Amino acid sequence: TQLLEQSPQFLSIQEGENLTVYCNSSSVFSSLQWYRQEPGEGPVLLVTVVTGGEVKKLKRLTFQFGDARKDSSLHITAAQPGDTGLYLCAGFNPYSGAGSYQLTFGKGTKLSVIP
Amino acid sequence: ETGVTQTPRHLVMGMTNKKSLKCEQHLGHNAMYWYKQSAKKPLELMFVYNFKEQTENNSVPSRFSPECPNSSHLFLHLHTLQPEDSALYLCASSQLMADNEQFFGPGTRLTVL
Numbered sequence: 295t296q297l298l299e300q301s302p303q304f305l306s307i308q309e310g311e312n313l314t315v316y317c318n319s320s321s322v323f324s325s326l327q328w329y330r331q332e333p334g335e336g337p338v339l340l341v342t343v344v345t346g347g348e349v350k351k352l353k354r355l356t357f358q359f360g361d362a363r364k365d366s367s368l369h370i371t372a373a374q375p376g377d378t379g380l381y382l383c384a385g386f387n388p389y390s391g392a393g394s395y396q397l398t399f400g401k402g403t404k405l406s407v408i409p
Numbered sequence: 410e411t412g413v414t415q416t417p418r419h420l421v422m423g424m425t426n427k428k429s430l431k432c433e434q435h436l437g438h439n440a441m442y443w444y445k446q447s448a449k450k451p452l453e454l455m456f457v458y459n460f461k462e463q464t465e466n467n468s469v470p471s472r473f474s475p476e477c478p479n480s481s482h483l484f485l486h487l488h489t490l491q492p493e494d495s496a497l498y499l500c501a502s503s504q505l506m507a508d509n510e511q512f513f514g515p516g517t518r519l520t521v522l
Contacts, residue, residue, distance in 0.1 A: 325508040336413070336499050336513030337452075344508060382452070386509045396465065397511060399452040 297321070298385055300400035308408050310372050315403040317383035318365045324387055326366045327397070328357055331380040373407045380404050411435055413514035415500050421520045422490065430485040430517050432500030441483040442511065443475060444499040452499070458483060459505060490521045 299318045307313055317326070325344040329337035341350050343359035343366060350357045354377075356369040370377055381404075384397040413434045422428050434441060443455040457465035458477040472494075474486040483500055497518050501511040 327508070327510060329513075334497075334516070334518065336415075336501075336516050339510055339512065342508050342510055384511075388509070396454055396457070397509060401449075401451045 298383055298398050298400035300381075300383060300403050302403060303401065304404050304406075306406040306408065307373055309374060312369070312371050313373055313405070314367055314369045315381055315405070316365070316367050317400055319385060319398075320364065321385070321387065321398075322363050323385035323398075324363070325385070326359055326363070327384045327386070328366070328368055329382040329384065331382060331402070332378075337380075337382055370405075373405075375407045375409050378405055378407050413500060413502055413512055415498075415514035415517055417517060418515060419518045419520075421522065422487070423522050424490060424492070426490075427486070427488040429487065430498055430500075430519075432483040432485075432514055434481055434483075434500075434502035434512070434514075436502055436504075436512060438502035438504045438512070439480055440503045440505045440509075441477060441480070442501040442503075443483065443485050444501065444513075446497040446499055446516070455485075487519075490519075492521050495519055495521045 301316050327342045328340045331337040341357045346361045346363045348359045354371045358367050380402045382402045384399045416431045439460050441458045445453045454467050455469045456475045461477050472489050476484040497516045499516045500514040503509050503511045
């Protein structure tokens, strides 16, 4: 069974601070996706990383895929209240055998940015 | 309409009722999914349809019955549910390829009394 552990589970910070959330696994994934979900809505895809060591930037958000493709991080610079939400990572491994179309989701990091 | 839509957005039903959730994707994708999201649990995949054929059923109780009449529409028929089935039910679609990026609908918030 492939598992993705996200940390921290909860994070409350002041506007303007920087933060990093982590997504770790003992399994290798061919790609990893990050989503943000706001209350009462579905997750919205932010980015997909596919190459070990890859770094992608989306405005103030920086995503990194670990060299071994087992872990990822999301760094937010100068957080704003609009960044508030649940951040989910999801790994995809089409060669896992069981449920090859499945994404493995972490439990998420709930971020609150206080004005 | 664009993206993935779901109706209704909110549903309250008794344990003896029968209701259906509807999902429609306007992205030309060939795969559709039902997920259940409960508090304090990761997203739980329920069903996967690939080109209208069910390819995954993750040990979901028979009181949940999916239907996929075409590659754009997906239904989840509900009957004799339990209070613990109360959750946010999310539909997603993807174009099956290397990364399997999934696009989610807004969800149906279901409450079973």
